[in-house]
Amino acid sequence: MRKLLVGGALALSSALALFGCTLTGQLPDAAVTGVVEDGSAETFRKVADATVWLIPAADVAAMAKTPIEVRKDAKNDEPLEDNLAANRDRYLKAKTNAKGEFSFAKVAGGKYFVYVEPANARYLPGGDKARKALTTTELGQGPLKIKVSGNVPAGATYIGSSRCISCHEDQQHFTGTLHRLGIAVIGKASKLQDYSRFPEFNKGLNKLLAGTKFWFHGYDGKRGFDKYHISTKAPADAGSASFTATFYKDSDGKLKFRTENLRDPADKPRVYPVEMTYGGGVYKQRYLVRVGENVFPFVQFNQNGSDAYADRGRKEWRDYHGDWFYNEQAKKLVDPPVAKSFDKECASCHYNGYTLTKTAAGNYKAGSANDKNGELDIDGDGRPNELNMGCETCHGPGSVHDKADEIDMPATIVNPKKLAAERADMICGQCHSRPQGNLNNDQPVNKDNKMILPGTARNVYLKDYTTREDAGKNDYWADGVHSKAHHQQYTDFIKSPKYRNGAQLVSCADCHDLHGGAKFAHQLKKDVKSVEACNSCHKKAADLKQHVAEKAKCTVDVAAITCASCHNTKTMQTGSGGKGLVARDGKNYWANDITSHLYDVPRKENVGFKGVAPGAAMPIPYSNACGAACHKV
Template sequence: MNRKISVLLLVLFFAAGFVVYGTQAEGKKAGDNTLKGTVQDASGQAIENAAVYLIPSADVEEMAKTSIEIKRDSKNDEPLEDNLAANKDKYQKGATDKKGNFKISNVADGKYFIYVEPADKNYLPGGDKSTKAVSTAEFKGKPVKILLSGNIPADATFVGTSKCLMCHKAYASEKKTLHKLGIRVAGKDSKLQDSSRFPDFDKGLKKLTAGSKLYVYGYDKKRSFDKYMISEKAPSDPASVSFTATFFKDSDGKIKFKTENMKDTSDPARTYTVEMTYGGGLYKQRYLYRVGKNLFPFVQYNPEGNDGYGDRTRMVFRDYHGDWLYNEQTKKLADPPLAKSFDKECASCHYTGYTLKHLESGEYIAGAVNDPNGEFDIDGDGIPNELNIGCETCHGPGSAHVKAPKGKKASMIVSPGKLAAERSSVICGQCHSRPQGNLKNDQPVNKDNKMMIPGTSRNDYLTNYTLREDAAKGAYWPDGIHSKAHHQQYTDF
């Protein structure tokens, strides 16, 4: 979907923070300022034959005033790369020698983004000095050291966060982040998770397993995933109840729920096992139950909910595809459709090293990188998998980085902080804009059902990983600008 947005200030977001561009206009005449310095990677390797460009901040500011059309091959949605593409022959530049040294003379007074375009494909464009405009007064007479991000070799594979933390122990705190706590075995942290910051994380799960019986009623076929209302209290009109779902902890220690048909008591009850929870640290928690080889979500607990509101979206329990468990035409209980599994519809934005297989049975089986400390053996190979956002989601598959000698390690991994903002922000944006991927759902995967490798340009991402570049029309409020649906922060900014 193409959507025009009037933008006065373009702010690009990445996990490390916000990037704000300079505002001072550049002079038009050549000056006596000189920019000199070196380009290298974090391992100290000099990067030869790299072009170092000065992109005037005034050009970026001017572009920010234009209407951005969210589509592939847009000319103004990547401020640095698009400006460079249009003005490469006009912008001042220097080239690095064998030692990575460069020099740009006669620079006019003003503010510039220092942007590096490497010739060596082992590195990505941008550099750690490309995220903030600097004035000529700031760099005059002061050599600048520019660090570039490495690139992921084509044959690199995922190794899992446990392997990363063997060397990068200082980042173990990621175990406490909500990105790492999204998918959990019901009521249990993995060794890569620490939910101690959120004492009420499983408040909803505990409420359910205490023996909650949920009445599923008030079917409205016009709604999306919440066609029913759900309450622990029977509604005043018993005829409006389609089925009930009773949660309990079974003698085998597993959490289960039983569905019972309230319109046809001769219809046999069905029992499902809740294997995992989805969320819980912030404002909602859903419950993933197994059917065959797949997981499906059912019921959303809202910790701030109140049945007194009457609005089904704000009640304590909100329906999440109860329509998959009951057929309103036949008035019979049902099992969920195989093509709507969590594996196919949701997992790509959660699992590290996501893969997907479509079996002859119609099932879609998701996979993730093997990690001995992972949450669950999702693919049945006997080794747990990492089912949440891990190090490699933002840094890329790490096998080549792990095997490389010390002097080459930086060139084998992506460092988002050393990318231009448009490349670093799309790492988050791929899952925080709700596009339509090649599976024709919200998952931004390519034709091989793979997620984007970090460091990919925004345009390459839109071209190869989306069929619809942004959220659907119904995901916005009537103004067509502000998001109504969740996880669309990239679009909003």
């Protein structure tokens, strides 16, 4: 169902543009011609019967001034598709002929996003000219060549990343990305996993293999996953300890741990094998424990943590659901609840081609793409499965593409670069946000327990794959705007001017090299500590000294800061974070790990900061450690 009219200012601005009254100055009218194709410069087909739309940039700019609605059937959360839905009877359009050619005899002077709607499901809407608004001067300079993305053919199945890389050898570096390294079988690295860029990836694991005993004490049932303090020494108050977990390398060479009940010595100890690591490249690592047919995460190593920190969440080791292994009411050791297995609660955002089946015994068995170099056979069919994101996560199941004739290949696979930014962002956004899906947990799956295919529209995702559209109240700081919980980059991003504006609609891949070719942390194409990371687009702010003086009245030496110091505030915590500014009373503010993707500059008047004790305050630029030179708090 198409969304209802946005109306008001958007309709007015589109009417002005169509009748030659623009908000962009005296740009000339222009005749516009072009062609719509798929594929590359060498191998392509012309796309016939497609509709080419000109969406006025003024309408998108007007939409950006309205607060985004995060809900199903919202009228302003898809900048191009929502504007088009509201103005189909007003916007200029042209059909492509059998040769893929189109023409507009006269386009009123202004700026437009060029958006393609294919005639059928063989291709996806958008096109590579849908992200940057073009002036009529640019549009009229010569025939436009628009490339559109193919779609996932009906019946296509997952074939695994090894098959993809066997043809696309130039993308081998994908195996060194954290999307590929997230889950690893202990002692058995996959050929699809290159850890060379992360020499301390298994720093926590190595401590466990050497032998480590943890005391779980100070239970607080009001907390989330870390209800216990966890320490490698017995607590001073022995009565506060509930149980211990001792990790060791067994005679069979496998990592295991033994739980012992400190409140009831007669309770028989339990032993569990640790099969896999979960994370380790940045900030934290958890450990996947085998219990019957399922695995469960247990214990978190914070790479930047310190036992000198009083906050239990910022120490070197942090509890992760010790409450699943010990029942405080019964004072007994227990096995984790089947309903909380990794297969059911977490795996959908990690496994390539995720599936989930509930067995007759009430267990949940996850599946994923078979791959000869997969990490582990998890579904018992004798073939290894790919337990991390693969090529097909972003490009779609590849079986039809793999067998297609060369000329047909572009139409049988998704190319995110040729999608409108709002659809490309959705590929990342489904997991870098905090909705609840049809399992009523953080997995955004539909009623068939499947994730979206790449190229899916945001509204389809919200309607069919979520029961709660995004983060809950407790996942934000007190201002209700800035994300507090981790994996909420997209949650923030769609509220930023980069997602909705009248100039250039940004996608995640504009800053991050998702194939892993970039040399900077977090797969960034530019060094975030350099001005170049931002001013390649924000040219008006290239003079950082002038920009800081104008915007913040700040006299700090600009050699000591970058754009990221103020605009990339790390509000979200996933590991331990780090120390921020020390206040005049000697109390310490904190910085967190994950950057807010709002890109705003939260000020000290923010309700999440002003009047809040330093240890509980929202991290803002004012309280960053770099502020010591000029800030007094």
